[in-house]
Amino acid sequence: MKSLIQQWLETHYGIKSDEVMRIGDYSAGIMGDQLYFLIRPIVQSPEEIAELQMIAAHLFSTGDRTVPLLVQTKTGELISQWENDKACVLTYKREKTTSSVRLGRKLAKFHQRGRILSVPIEKVSRLGQWKKIWEKRLDQMENVWKGKLFQQPENEFEKMFLESFPYYMGLAENAIQYLVDTELDEAPTMVDHGTICHERFSATTWGEEKVFKNPFEWVLDHGSRDIAEWTRERYFYNTQTYEPELKQFYIDYQSKTKLSPFSWRLLYARLLFPLHYFECVEEYYVTNSEQTKRMLEEKMQKLLSHSGEYEQFLAKFFSLAEVPVRKLSIPELEWLKRA
Template structure:
């Protein structure tokens, strides 16, 4: 089916079918053609990401694929009700003993050099408005449900837990505002190529593949915070040494300013993990997905105290040279 898409939409003869990481792929003409979901990107966003990918490749990143246009010149292909992008890469590199902190820092340094104004995928400086909008939308959902019986267990847990996470969100937004007022941004704080949600597996487990459809243009602290959040929820008991090593490796390539550390911290404080679980539950109609999200919500609530402790000690854990000089929210001051 996807082989037909390559031939009809792209004019490429599909070769041997294979799977590369979680992607459908075809080998032929000396390339690996990787079929990627467009992730809801509009045509203009995808075109901008195509230019960013070409820039990173030109600056020496061999694991960034090219985004190929269709025969009609568009970046996003419509095929049997789905929207796709076609990525082309030489033989993908196998994951080795990769020091991910160093690799991410080098990726960010290349991303800083994008030689044109990024507009459609830019998120830098927009966190406050985006967080407030997200919180307002969820507050409306919560308000609609609070005065009627919960329809299921997930909804009951959501109704009971939401006020606590509103408090965390408001603290994070205030910390972000204070950061932007108190600290001067430095050269290192310019926008760069980041990911929607960077994690340990974002670039693959077996092969290295950096999918441009995962990218946004933002402050580097976005990726650092989301990686650290992910490691906490992967294993809250053992993530400390891993986080220390990662940040040490990262800072050996790109030292972080006080502004960077505080922006990173604001993002860790903002409970995206909770909000996304609620949003995904109410936007899904598959029972198996909803059950998994219910389990995830229960796990998040069980770890609220651990997560508070994680954020309270984060600067020290990550080895920030400014640890003693960086402020924390009032509720953390005595932890």
């Protein structure tokens, strides 16, 4: 008796899979040594999916065997329907990959491949858009804050939000100004070309239990996006013990790709922007789950009680990452030095 996924793969894709297995978060049909993963729900537009397919094909053709390819349906579409969801199928060859290469080097190699992408990417591009995106986010949050300012806070989270927002607004404005100054002062170099990045790159994005690099997490952006988000996640994962790992990651990345002054400054602007705070507040106001709200309230308390420590982290970041700031004429923020 064929399973639902086997029937679906055969009907829509003409794929006759011998068996089905669950790997990580996904169900997969198996045909020989080829795996076919059902990915759903798909939220990207058909144009975005087409770009992600071109990116995947490029990375695969330049030697990255941990990248799956998107499979077309029998009628040549990249998107099909699974029950009430839009769905895609990714195919990936089962291989024993035991890589002991350090993550910093791996990411640098991934970015190198991404920089030589020759097809035009528009829909999933975030290149040069940080200022616009950050300003929009800041304006939206400020409007919510103003709307609640003269009302009694409904709960503890709201009280924390109302009291803390002016500080984080200031931090966000600092980040935007630092970004603007960077784009005015520094000329981008070869290493600053757009490349394949992730919405949020972290230590677990390519973790042990991950079967493949997931195209649905990709955007076209400056490589410093991934480096900054990995750094932020590692810092918050353990604020006491992150330093050796951070130093090693930057040594490993730069053993493949030396970062330019433009890269360092972009990276620093991104660390200055309090994305962790914004995401916490935004998630709180869109979720209907009481459990999630409680979790976010705890997270917010932790963020606020450690805001001084984050300032100290920002103040010493360049020395931790062993950046020759004088030699590269990288501006530091005076107010942070006093933190």
